[in-house]
Amino acid sequence: xxxxxxxxxxxxxxxxxSVGPKSAQRMALHLIMKNKEGAVGLAHALNEATSYIHECxxxxxxxEDEICNICLSHEREEHLLCVVESPAxxxxxxxxxxxxxxxxxxxxxxxxxxxxGPDEIGIPYLxxxxxxxxxxxxxxxxxxxxxxxxxxxxxxxxxxxxxxxMTRIAQGVPQGGELEYVDxxxxxxxxxxxxxxx
Numbered sequence: 001x002x003x004x005x006x007x008x009x010x011x012x013x014x015x016x017x018s019v020g021p022k023s024a025q026r027m028a029l030h031l032i033m034k035n036k037e038g039a040v041g042l043a044h045a046l047n048e049a050t051s052y053i054h055e056c057x058x059x060x061x062x063x064e065d066e067i068c069n070i071c072l073s074h075e076r077e078e079h080l081l082c083v084v085e086s087p088a089x090x091x092x093x094x095x096x097x098x099x100x101x102x103x104x105x106x107x108x109x110x111x112x113x114x115x116x117g118p119d120e121i122g123i124p125y126l127x128x129x130x131x132x133x134x135x136x137x138x139x140x141x142x143x144x145x146x147x148x149x150x151x152x153x154x155x156x157x158x159x160x161x162x163x164x165x166m167t168r169i170a171q172g173v174p175q176g177g178e179l180e181y182v183d184x185x186x187x188x189x190x191x192x193x194x195x196x197x198x
Contacts, residue, residue, distance in 0.1 A: 006032070058129075060105040060122065062087045070102055077101040079136040083126065083155065085109050085143055093141065101139075104129065109147040110154055121151070123158060130162050137165045144171050144189070 006028060013024035031039035055061070056068035063069070070076060070090075080101025084090055085108060093099050106121040118124065130138065140155060142148035156166050172190025173182050182190070 055105075059103045060107055061090045061103055075100075078134050080139070081130070081135045081137070082139045082141050084141045085148065085151075089141060089143075099139075106142070106151070109142060109145070109151040111147050118154065118158070123155065126155070127158055127162070130159060130164050133163070135164055137167060139167050139169060141169045144186075 009028045009031075010021070010024045013019055013027050014021065016024075019027070031042070052064050053062050054064075056063045056071055057066050058071040059068060061068050061070070077100050080099075081104055082093065082099055082101055083104045083106065084093070085106050087105055090103050090105060093103075104126055106123070106126070108116055108121045110116060110118065110121065129135075138155075138159070140152040142151045152168055159166060170193050172186060172193055
């Protein structure tokens with residue numbers, strides 16, 4: 001529109017999730033017209049992040065070092081491992097402050113139609129990691145999607161030969177939620193995963 005470089009910036013911004021052509025155009029105009037200093041800072045931060053942040057060699061979450069702080073920590077429970085689909089899931093669980101074990105990030109979920117099988121998300125490596133006997137319980141915290149459920153089921157089957165207790169995070173009605181607004185699948189999960197009242 002204005003120039004090839006502007007169009008290039010708009011196209012670059014469209015790689016972000018949920019950013020369509022109009023949103024990318026608005027972002028580009030804002031950065032060029034109202035916040036050039038912020039744009040330069042953003043470019044620098046992106047360059048630094050892509051240059052120095054990579055996967056932890058143990059859990060596959062994100063780190064600037066060979067091994068992340070959680071994997072190195074002696075204060076975390078070695079026998080407890082939470083399996084998630086992405087580093088974003090690690091961040092969400094850490095922000096809740098509810099988990100003191102360690103993690104394993106699959107980097108996705110099983111999706112045969114997309115050509116994503118066990119090898120593509122490192123399930124053989126996870127099984128090998130569990131084989132040393134240190135981990136006693138694995139909490140499967142894959143998403144509550146069809147693919148997430150299938151991945152959790154596959155992991156249960158793939159680790160049956162190991163002396164590891166497999167659990168799944170509870171799913172159902174959110175805290176403060178009203179039943180009339182909850183979808184039928186979530187409600188079904190909530191009834192199925194009901195707990196004993198004490």
